Amino acid sequence: xxxxxxxxxxxxxxxxxxxxxxxxxxxxxxxxxxxxxxxxxxxxxxxxxxxxxxxxxxxxxxxxxxxxxxxxxxxxxxxxxxxxxxxxxxxxxxxxxxxxxxxxxxxxxxxxxxxxxxxxxxxxxxxxxxxxxxxxxxxxxxxxxxxxxxxxxxxxxxxxxxxxxxxxxxxxxxxxxxxxxxxxxxxxxxxxxxxxxxxxxxxxxxxxxxxxxxxxxxxxxxxxxxxxxxxxxxxxxxxxxxxxxxxxxxxxxxxxxxxxxxxxxxxxxx
Amino acid sequence: xxxxxxxxxxxxxxxxxxxxxxxxxxxxxxxxxxxxxxxxxxxxxxxxxxxxxxxxxxxxxxxxxxxxxxxxxxxxxxxxxxxxxxxxxxxxxxxxxxxxxxxxxxxxxxxxxxxxxxxxxxxxxxxxxxxxxxxxxxxxxxxxxxxxxxxxxxxxxxxxxxxxxxxxxxxxxxxxxxxxxxxxxxxxxxxxxxxxxxxxxxxxxxxxxxxxxxxxxxxxxxxxxxxxxxxxxxxxxxxxxxxxxxxxxxxxxxxxxxxxxxxxxxxxxx
Numbered sequence: 362x363x364x365x366x367x368x369x370x371x372x373x374x375x376x377x378x379x380x381x382x383x384x385x386x387x388x389x390x391x392x393x394x395x396x397x398x399x400x401x402x403x404x405x406x407x408x409x410x411x412x413x414x415x416x417x418x419x420x421x422x423x424x425x426x427x428x429x430x431x432x433x434x435x436x437x438x439x440x441x442x443x444x445x446x447x448x449x450x451x452x453x454x455x456x457x458x459x460x461x462x463x464x465x466x467x468x469x470x471x472x473x474x475x476x477x478x479x480x481x482x483x484x485x486x487x488x489x490x491x492x493x494x495x496x497x498x499x500x501x502x503x504x505x506x507x508x509x510x511x512x513x514x515x516x517x518x519x520x521x522x523x524x525x526x527x528x529x530x531x532x533x534x535x536x537x538x539x540x541x542x543x544x545x546x547x548x549x550x551x552x553x554x555x556x557x558x559x560x561x562x563x564x565x566x567x568x569x570x571x572x573x574x575x576x577x578x579x580x581x582x583x584x585x586x587x588x589x590x591x592x593x594x595x596x597x598x599x600x601x602x603x604x605x606x607x608x609x610x611x612x613x614x615x616x617x618x619x620x621x622x623x624x625x626x627x628x629x630x631x
Numbered sequence: 632x633x634x635x636x637x638x639x640x641x642x643x644x645x646x647x648x649x650x651x652x653x654x655x656x657x658x659x660x661x662x663x664x665x666x667x668x669x670x671x672x673x674x675x676x677x678x679x680x681x682x683x684x685x686x687x688x689x690x691x692x693x694x695x696x697x698x699x700x701x702x703x704x705x706x707x708x709x710x711x712x713x714x715x716x717x718x719x720x721x722x723x724x725x726x727x728x729x730x731x732x733x734x735x736x737x738x739x740x741x742x743x744x745x746x747x748x749x750x751x752x753x754x755x756x757x758x759x760x761x762x763x764x765x766x767x768x769x770x771x772x773x774x775x776x777x778x779x780x781x782x783x784x785x786x787x788x789x790x791x792x793x794x795x796x797x798x799x800x801x802x803x804x805x806x807x808x809x810x811x812x813x814x815x816x817x818x819x820x821x822x823x824x825x826x827x828x829x830x831x832x833x834x835x836x837x838x839x840x841x842x843x844x845x846x847x848x849x850x851x852x853x854x855x856x857x858x859x860x861x862x863x864x865x866x867x868x869x870x871x872x873x874x875x876x877x878x879x880x881x882x883x884x885x886x887x888x889x890x891x892x893x894x895x896x897x898x899x900x901x
Binding site for chain 1: 638641642643644645646647648649650651653654655656657658659660661667668669670671672673674679682683685686690691703704705706707735736739741744746747765766785820821822823825826828829832833839841842843844847848849850857859
């Protein structure tokens with residue numbers, strides 16, 4: 362299953378907000394064994410949101426699209442309506458969403474206004490995902506063999522809906538077992554390690570290796586070495602990961618006598 | 632001028648890194664009066680990097696593309712070669728880049744290796760942007776009426792090249808004067824403020840307004856109100872911004888007697 366994460370909001374394009382939502386969602390999708398193939402961020406514009414859906418589906422063959430942002434009460438929160446337009450659905454009041462929103466406001470003695478009721482409008486066939494943190498519900502739409510999940514842009518609300526509804530729903534679509542580990546490599550520049558790492562990664566297509574420079578390439582090199590192994594469901598991902606990690610460490614040690622390695626090949630199932 | 636920011640690297644798609652580079656670049660482009668219309672993140676794959684360029688140019692009509700990531704010494708650092716392939720340029724050793732890289736390694740008594748020399752290869756007509764922080768130079772390519780700037784993914788290196796070369800180069804392309812301010816609105820929910828804000832934004836297309844919820848919508852609402860005004864070069868952006876801000880505050884005060892406003896309409900030229 363291929364996923365694209367779409368982030369909606371001019372505040373992202375203007376750099377006033379760092380897009381941590383895309384990282385959270387991507388990480389959690391990877392834990393489920395769902396490949397994230399692209400992130401796209403666009404403004405609060407029907408045309409650009411529609412473009413983003415088109416790109417996700419036609420360019421990146423996404424089976425799953427997760428959007429964040431644009432579900433709130435203000436005029437520029439248009440994600441839900443954009444979803445209805447793009448997927449050719451009637452944009453209607455969702456009874457579950459409306460009940461939840463009404464209860465939240467009424468229990469606090471607050472009136473329902475058009476701006477507040479707007480958050481209950483969704484594509485006709487969509488399911489409302491109740492928001493345990495704030496008001497605006499998330500949206501689950503299954504249409505044309507695609508799964509679309511729209512979540513609010515406020516990180517705590519997005520994560521709240523993710524934990525409450527999205528993860529348990531998506532678990533059935535994960536196709537891989539993944540394990541990961543990371544070690545700290547001290548004393549040898551990334552560009553020296555590169556040769557061995559390159560060869561190992563080429564020889565082992567199911568192993569993903571990445572170095573993250575933490576020190577200075579020539580003065581005091583420190584690199585975090587991240588190793589991820591992906592296995593089919595019938596294999597034990599931790600055993601494969603430990604084996605691959607030890608194999609790689611052995612190669613690095615043999616070729617770099619000055620290399621100091623902090624940490625062990627302790628792999629975590631994901 | 633329209634810009635698209637492309638972030639390259641599987642670590643972004645896997646959520647192991649939060650994409651703060653896109654926010655930094657977008658913010659700085661906005662300061663220059665250059666519109667960022669989309670962000671795209673893809674993996675270290677020739678096919679996907681090429682797709683991202685295609686989308687930026689054909690879907691979002693970008694005049695300027697800024698990429699980050701994939702300029703280092705490892706096998707998966709393919710941005711420069713992807714640039715050469717996409718724009719149909721020979722991928723050659725850039726003399727300036729080579730000199731810089733050689734000096735950096737040699738001054739520290741280190742050998743040049745194929746992995747290190749690789750960082751000096753660029754599209755034939757590209758200009759090397761020297762890296763004041765790390766090794767890999769940035770790339771400036773002007774081709775088919777497009778400007779492409781490729782920067783390393785390590786934030787300190789990206790920012791170092793931006794400050795040293797990119798900002799001064801791009802200043803001539805900025806078409807707008809922009810000023811901004813923000814205030815804190817306490818005691819009234821975002822969904823109540825929405826009506827006035829929506830109307831004001833609709834009536835004033837050159838004013839961008841955004842609320843960022845900081846408290847809880849129904850229990851103790853606190854919202855940051857961000858106001859940005861965009862003006863042509865012959866107007867004083869600060870004066871326009873102060874005028875618009877005061878006008879809006881007046882409307883909000885009149886319609887919300889309980890509203891507490893922290894901060895003044897102190898606009899900063901950007």
